[in-house]
Amino acid sequence: RTLAEFDLEYAEQPCASVQELANLKERIEDLGIPIAADESVRKAFDPLAVARAGAADILIIKAQPLGGISAARRIVAEAGLPVVVSSALDTSVGLSMGALLAASIPDVDYDCGLGTAALLAGDVSTHPLLPVDGAIPVRRVDASEELLARYAATPERTAWWLDRLERCRRLLD
Missing domain, CATH: 1.20.5 (Single alpha-helices involved in coiled-coils or other helix-helix interfaces)
Structure with missing residues (x-):
């Protein structure tokens, strides 16, 4: 309840299990802090379990661990929840996949977490995908x-x- 004063956009994966997320979501619903599921989607045998259980308000989607862009898009469509497209600490090669995924999903209302190439000491592309004014281009990246x-x-x-x-x-x- 202490977090309510901070005007959070969402709380990302505050619990480990789908059941814990569902319980927490119910307990704090009156605070207006949406729950976003990350590991409960990308590490799950069934990435849609969290949506079916009503355990999250938002899904954090990473293309690679979900089987690629097409598989991630199917999960997003079936879940019917708002999404944040994100990445791990990826080079521009991986980020290009995330950018394409984000661009292919209608109504992405949250900022995506795709600026990680800027955190690397070096990249495997001579033309890295670095954020400019909060955006990265959707383009093919060659290593x-x-x-x-x-x-x-x-x-x-x-x-x-x-x-x-x-x-x-x-x-x-």
């Missing part, structure tokens, strides 16, 4: 071979990721 080599993971980190991918693949078999 530079030279920059990919410069920012490549160490052999140890690459081996770690390949091992992780293999373990995930085995889980799917």
Whole structure:
């Protein structure tokens, strides 16, 4: 209840589970602070569970973990809730996917979280997607071979990721 005085646009993923979100949403409904679900969408086996449960007012949508632009658009359409298109700490290659997703959704009423390339020490594109006056363009971004080599993971980190991918693949078999 202390947060009510701060005129928040929304509270993002204040609880871990869908049930906890639903309970909190019901308890603070009179405060006028919308609940936005992020991890309950992108990390869920069923990304629509939070919408079906009425546990959030807004969905935070990230294209990559949801299976790409088409899959994310289907989730948005089926959920029927306002969305914020966001990214992880992405290079311009990933941000271009988020920008295209945001541009393809009618009525995105909230600012999107797609300015993360500005937080990186370097990018893999010679023409990074950097925000100008709060916006980034919707355009194709190509990775530079030279920059990919410069920012490549160490052999140890690459081996770690390949091992992780293999373990995930085995889980799917």
